[in-house]
Amino acid sequence: MTARRATRTDDRTETIMRATLDLAREAGYAKLSIEAVATRAGVGKHTVYRRWPSKGLLFLDSLLSMNEPVLDYPDTGDVLADLRRQIYEAVDLLGNPPWGPLYQALVGEAQHDPAVAAGLNERFIRPQTDKTIARLQAAQEQGQVSPDFDLDLAMEILSGPLYFRLLITQQPITHAHIDGVLQALFAGMSPRPQTR
Amino acid sequence: MTARRATRTDDRTETIMRATLDLAREAGYAKLSIEAVATRAGVGKHTVYRRWPSKGLLFLDSLLSMNEPVLDYPDTGDVLADLRRQIYEAVDLLGNPPWGPLYQALVGEAQHDPAVAAGLNERFIRPQTDKTIARLQAAQEQGQVSPDFDLDLAMEILSGPLYFRLLITQQPITHAHIDGVLQALFAGMSPRPQTR
DNA sequence: ATCGGCACGGCACGGATCGTGCCGTTGAGG
DNA sequence: CCTCAACGGCACGATCCGTGCCGTGCCGAT
Numbered sequence: 001m002t003a004r005r006a007t008r009t010d011d012r013t014e015t016i017m018r019a020t021l022d023l024a025r026e027a028g029y030a031k032l033s034i035e036a037v038a039t040r041a042g043v044g045k046h047t048v049y050r051r052w053p054s055k056g057l058l059f060l061d062s063l064l065s066m067n068e069p070v071l072d073y074p075d076t077g078d079v080l081a082d083l084r085r086q087i088y089e090a091v092d093l094l095g096n097p098p099w100g101p102l103y104q105a106l107v108g109e110a111q112h113d114p115a116v117a118a119g120l121n122e123r124f125i126r127p128q129t130d131k132t133i134a135r136l137q138a139a140q141e142q143g144q145v146s147p148d149f150d151l152d153l154a155m156e157i158l159s160g161p162l163y164f165r166l167l168i169t170q171q172p173i174t175h176a177h178i179d180g181v182l183q184a185l186f187a188g189m190s191p192r193p194q195t196r
Numbered sequence: 197m198t199a200r201r202a203t204r205t206d207d208r209t210e211t212i213m214r215a216t217l218d219l220a221r222e223a224g225y226a227k228l229s230i231e232a233v234a235t236r237a238g239v240g241k242h243t244v245y246r247r248w249p250s251k252g253l254l255f256l257d258s259l260l261s262m263n264e265p266v267l268d269y270p271d272t273g274d275v276l277a278d279l280r281r282q283i284y285e286a287v288d289l290l291g292n293p294p295w296g297p298l299y300q301a302l303v304g305e306a307q308h309d310p311a312v313a314a315g316l317n318e319r320f321i322r323p324q325t326d327k328t329i330a331r332l333q334a335a336q337e338q339g340q341v342s343p344d345f346d347l348d349l350a351m352e353i354l355s356g357p358l359y360f361r362l363l364i365t366q367q368p369i370t371h372a373h374i375d376g377v378l379q380a381l382f383a384g385m386s387p388r389p390q391t392r
Numbered sequence: 393a394t395c396g397g398c399a400c401g402g403c404a405c406g407g408a409t410c411g412t413g414c415c416g417t418t419g420a421g422g
Numbered sequence: 423c424c425t426c427a428a429c430g431g432c433a434c435g436a437t438c439c440g441t442g443c444c445g446t447g448c449c450g451a452t
Contacts, residue, residue, distance in 0.1 A: 012429085030308045033409060044430045049411070104307050107363060111304025112226045117366060125364055153357070153376045159364075160356025161349070167303060168321055168359060170313060180349045185380070208400085229438060240401045245440070 016041045016048055017062040025098055029059065029105035056109045056116035063106055064123055067093065073131050079139035080186055083132075087158070087178050090128070095166060095173040104166055129155050157185050212237045212244055213258040221294055225255065225301035252305045252312035259302055260319055263289065269327050275335035276382055279328075283354065283374050286324070291362055291369040300362055325351050353381050 019041035024032050034055055038045045052058035071089055074082050094103045110117035136151045145154075161181050165171045215237035220228050230251055234241045248254035267285055270278050290299045306313035332347045341350075357377050361367045 034411090035409060038430095042430085044432095045411080046413095047429065050428085108304045108307025111300050111307075111363065121365060149380075150376060153373075153380060156357040156360050157353060157377065157380055160358070160360035161352040162356070163360050163364060164352050164356035167307065167363060168355075169317060177349075180346060181353065184345075184349060184353055187383070230440090231438060234401095238401085240403095241440080242442095243400065246399085 012041070012043055012047055013051060014065075016043060016051070016058070017065055020058055020062040021066065021102070024059065024062075024102055024105070029102060029109070032059070034058070054113060054115065056113040057119060059106060059109065060116055060119050060123075063099070063102060067099070073135045075135065075138060077142075079135065079144045080182060082135060083158070084178065084182055086132070086135075087162075087182075088175060091162060091173050091175075091178060095162065100166070107163075107167060129159075132158070154185065158182070208237070208239055208243055209247060210261075212239060212247070212254070213261055216254055216258040217262065217298070220255065220258075220298055220301070225298065225305070228255070230254070250309060250311065252309040253315060255302060255305065256312055256315050256319075259295070259298060263295070269331045271331065271334060273338075275331065275340045276378060278331060279354070280374065280378055282328070282331075283358075283378075284371060287358060287369050287374060291358065296362070303359075303363060325355075328354070350381065354378070 110120050133151045139145045329347045335341045361369050
């Protein structure tokens with residue numbers, strides 16, 4: 001045994017975040033408490049509070065740390081195909097178990113804690129939005145998207161319906177649904193109104 | 197004095213809901229507690245628990261009771277104008293103070309409490325959705341909407357971007373933004389692709 | 393006029409969790 | 423080998439939960 005305890009130089013930060021996600025998946029975010037996280041991680045409560053000021057930000061960090069390497073947009077020249085592929089992957093990850101319910105809870109927490117809302121926006125939403133808009137802009141310059149179309153609006157029309165399903169109606173988000181959104185959006189975005 | 201006390205036949209239910217909304221607006225939903233509501237309403241905690249099983253459902257009832265008379269859709273023959281007018285009113289009410297932040301908190305609570313999510317859907321979202329889809333269907337039959345367009349999807353594309361702003365980016369929802377969504381949606385929905 | 397039932401307000405309770413303070417220990421760098 | 427910051431463990435007051443009990447007052451039925 002090289003390690004009497006699991007710790008040592010070992011960074012507690014990662015241990016705590018892992019315990020957070022484990023507990024959240026087992027009992028749900030609603031029943032998550034910092035006391036339980038500290039106990040599960042085998043650390044004192046101080047060690048948690050020294051790193052995170054609130055349960056929400058701990059949870060935000062924990063979730064993002066597991067999925068930091070967000071996939072970059074491919075650029076095959078076909079915007080619609082690139083968007084579809086990218087959204088498929090994002091939804092498969094964040095719209096379904098095991099991460100779906102946790103991401104849902106995170107957004108819920110953001111409605112109560114402004115710090116979580118700000119962190120979620122700056123560290124996840126905005127970067128994703130920027131990548132999508134960059135890809136759309138490339139398409140716009142290539143004439144695949146109407147030149148005067150507001151790309152921020154396009155981004156919202158792409159994301160909004162998915163979040164609506166995730167947060168409001170809580171219906172599953174299928175690939176067919178994504179296809180429908182893309183089709184509806186592009187039928188209005190195409191510079192040549194005739195789609196077929 | 198016809199009433200020695202403010203109460204009597206007077207229903208406590210309304211008093212409690214009013215106290216709930218008052219406290220939520222003063223200190224925010226996050227700091228709302230049933231103890232505080234009971235104290236503020238001048239009733240015992242039992243009187244609250246006898247009526248509502250959880251804070252979330254109390255809050256749901258309180259919010260909906262203040263805005264039950266949801267406006268019906270006009271049908272002037274012009275779908276786009278009718279939709280715009282209806283969405284303007286809904287967003288002016290639920291997307292701005294004083295109700296905006298509270299509605300936002302309600303949706304957040306729905307992410308933690310399945311009973312709130314179910315109640316919100318059945319008592320507010322679904323009725324609104326049904327009305328919108330009925331109006332869209334009338335338009336579809338009159339040829340103002342492409343005959344094969346999925347109206348549920350249309351509803352999601354109308355609502356999604358607004359909820360995305362309310363819940364995720366937390367940007368204000370302006371009339372101009374609503375116009376943009378409507379324009380984008382209809383440019384793809386119109387049977388004749390040429391909009392102008 | 394009297395009575396019984398029921399919802400009520402007030403109070404108290406055990407339990408959970410919060411965020412903080414105080415111990416004695418431990419391990420890494422000097 | 424020594425120092426010191428971070429640590430685990432424990433305890434604390436505070437808040438809120440959901441429930442139990444008590445005495446009161448209003449109501450309809452008798």
